[in-house]
Amino acid sequence: MARIKTDKNISRKEVIVSKAATLFREKGFKAASMRDLAEAVGVEAASLYNHIKSKTELLHELCFSVANRFLHKMDEVEAENISNIAKIEKLLRFHINEMIYHYEEVYVSDREWKHLADPYLSNFQNQRRIYRKRFAAVIEAGIRTKEVKKIDAPTAVLIMLHAISGIESWHRSTQKISAAELEENMVTILVGGLTNP
Amino acid sequence: MARIKTDKNISRKEVIVSKAATLFREKGFKAASMRDLAEAVGVEAASLYNHIKSKTELLHELCFSVANRFLHKMDEVEAENISNIAKIEKLLRFHINEMIYHYEEVYVSDREWKHLADPYLSNFQNQRRIYRKRFAAVIEAGIRTKEVKKIDAPTAVLIMLHAISGIESWHRSTQKISAAELEENMVTILVGGLTNP
DNA sequence: CCTACCGATCGGTAGG
DNA sequence: CCTACCGATCGGTAGG
Numbered sequence: 472m473a474r475i476k477t478d479k480n481i482s483r484k485e486v487i488v489s490k491a492a493t494l495f496r497e498k499g500f501k502a503a504s505m506r507d508l509a510e511a512v513g514v515e516a517a518s519l520y521n522h523i524k525s526k527t528e529l530l531h532e533l534c535f536s537v538a539n540r541f542l543h544k545m546d547e548v549e550a551e552n553i554s555n556i557a558k559i560e561k562l563l564r565f566h567i568n569e570m571i572y573h574y575e576e577v578y579v580s581d582r583e584w585k586h587l588a589d590p591y592l593s594n595f596q597n598q599r600r601i602y603r604k605r606f607a608a609v610i611e612a613g614i615r616t617k618e619v620k621k622i623d624a625p626t627a628v629l630i631m632l633h634a635i636s637g638i639e640s641w642h643r644s645t646q647k648i649s650a651a652e653l654e655e656n657m658v659t660i661l662v663g664g665l666t667n668p
Numbered sequence: 669m670a671r672i673k674t675d676k677n678i679s680r681k682e683v684i685v686s687k688a689a690t691l692f693r694e695k696g697f698k699a700a701s702m703r704d705l706a707e708a709v710g711v712e713a714a715s716l717y718n719h720i721k722s723k724t725e726l727l728h729e730l731c732f733s734v735a736n737r738f739l740h741k742m743d744e745v746e747a748e749n750i751s752n753i754a755k756i757e758k759l760l761r762f763h764i765n766e767m768i769y770h771y772e773e774v775y776v777s778d779r780e781w782k783h784l785a786d787p788y789l790s791n792f793q794n795q796r797r798i799y800r801k802r803f804a805a806v807i808e809a810g811i812r813t814k815e816v817k818k819i820d821a822p823t824a825v826l827i828m829l830h831a832i833s834g835i836e837s838w839h840r841s842t843q844k845i846s847a848a849e850l851e852e853n854m855v856t857i858l859v860g861g862l863t864n865p
Numbered sequence: 866c867c868t869a870c871c872g873a874t875c876g877g878t879a880g881g
Numbered sequence: 882c883c884t885a886c887c888g889a890t891c892g893g894t895a896g897g
Contacts, residue, residue, distance in 0.1 A: 722876080722877080
C-alpha cells in the first residue's frame with residue numbers, strides 16, 4: 472500500500488517535470504505559467520505544489536539532469552583507449568542523439584538556464600565551462616598528434632556544440648531526412664571541418 | 669526649431685530600441701520589464717510610450733531590421749559572378765561579422781522572435797524559411813559543380829547558421845582571440861567541412 | 866487534490 | 882516627461 476503510494480507520487484512528479492520541459496521549450500521559462508502547466512497535467516495550479524517546491528525547482532531539475540548526463544559521458548569517453556578524432560566523433564554523436572531523442576529537456580537546459588537563481592546559476596555555468604574545457608582538451612590533443620587541423624580549440628568547441636543545437640529546426644520541421652541521415656551528415660561536415668586533408 | 673525637435677525624437681527612440689536590445693538579450697524578452705527599460709534610458713516607465721507604441725513593437729523592430737539586413741545581403745551575393753564556394757564564404761563572413769559587431773540585435777532576433785505576435789510572427793518565420801532555402805540553393809549548386817561534398821544542403825545550412833550563433837559565448841568571454849582570428853577559425857572549420865578534399 | 870485568496874508585478878492609459 | 886493609477890496575471894499559501 473505504502474509502496475504503491477510512493478510509486479504514484481514519483482510518477483506524478485515525473486509527469487510534471489516532463490510537461491514542464493515541453494512548456495518551457497514552447498513558450499520559454501518566463502512566459503510559461505504554472506496555470507499553463509497545471510492545465511497540461513490536468514489539475515489545478517495549487518495542486519502542483521504538493522509535488523514540487525517551486526517553478527524554479529522544475530528548471531534546475533531539468534538543467535542539472537541534462538548537464539550530468541553530458542559530464543558522465545565525458546568521463547567515459549576520456550577514459551577510452553582510442554584516437555582523439557574517435558573521441559571527438561563519439562562526443563558529437565552523443566550530443567546529436569541527446570538532441571534528437573531528449574529534445575525538450577536538452578533544449579530547455581541549453582536556452583533557459585539563464586533563469587536559474589544564484590546558487591544554481593553559478594553552479595550550472597561552472598559545470599558548463601568545465602565541460603567545454605575538457606572537450607577543447609581532446610581537440611588540442613588531436614592537434615598535437617596531427618589528427619586535427621591547427622585551429623583554436625575553444626572556437627571549435629563552440630562551433631560543434633552550437634551547430635548541434637540547430638537540430639532544433641530539424642526536429643520542428645517536416646523532417647525530410649531521417650535521424651540517422653541527419654547524424655551522418657552532421658558528423659561528415661563537423662569532423663570534416665576539423666581533420667587534416 | 670521643428671527640425672531640431674524631430675532629430676531629438678528620432679534619436680530618443682533609437683536610444684530606447686538600442687537599450688531594449690541589450691535588455692532583451694540579458695534577461696530575455698518576457699523577463700525584461702518596461703520599468704527596467706525606463707531605468708536604463710533614464711526616464712519613468714510611462715514616458716517611454718511617448719516614443720513607442722508597445723513592448724512588442726520594440727521586439728519586431730529589432731527582429732525585422734536584422735532579417736532585412738540578411739535578406740539584402742543574400743540578394744547581393746546571389747547576383748555576384750563568383751564560385752558557389754566563394755558565395756558561401758561571403759555569406760558566412762557576413763553572418764560572423766553581424767554577430768560580432770551587432771551582437772545584441774542579432775542575438776535577440778535569433779532567440780526571442782518566438783515572442784512576436786501573430787501578423788509579425790508568421791511573417792518573420794516566412795522570411796527566415798525563405799532565407800534558408802536560398803542559402804541551401806547555393807550549397808546545392810555547389811554540390812552540382814562538385815565544389816561541395818555530397819551532403820544534405822538544408823542540414824548544412826542549419827549547422828552553419830547555428831555554429832555562428834556560438835559567437836555569443838566568445839562575445840561574453842574574456843576574448844582570448846581577436847575578432848579576426850575568430851572569423852578565420854570559423855571559416856576554416858565550416859568551409860573545410862563542406863569542401864571536397 | 867480543490868476553493869479561495871494574497872501580495873507583487875506586469876504592460877499600458879489618463880491627464881496634466 | 883511625470884504622477885497616479887488600472888485591470889490582468891503571476892507564483893505561491895492557507896485550510897480543508
